[in-house]
Amino acid sequence: MREALSAEKAEEKVMKTGVLFMVDGKICMQTIDDELMCRIDHTLHDTLVEMPGVRTMEMKGKPFRGYIMVPIDQLKTKKQLDYFTGLALQFNKQVKPAAKKGK
Secondary structure: HHHHHHOOOOOOEEOOOOEEEOOOOOEEEEEEOOOOEOOOOOHHHHHHHEEEEEEEEEEEOOEEEEEEEEHHHHHHHHHHHHHHHHHHHHHHHHOOOOOOOOO
């Protein structure tokens, strides 16, 4: 994943469960245990979760539309990883950065 995001100068943040990759100050992808979380366009969400193993990310039991989880064992080739990386990077260019707290 580092290689796939290297051209984007992704910022890495080590988290409890994996590594978060931020591009242009925005959440893009994260490794979480044995899955890859990708932030994607909401309009693609329903189609992507129909793919084998892909599911909606949940936090505290709440589904997060626009965030998908892909089992790492579903990413056996560079082409498969590049597909999901491309979706995440494409959406990253569309979304505005979060407002800074306290401003």
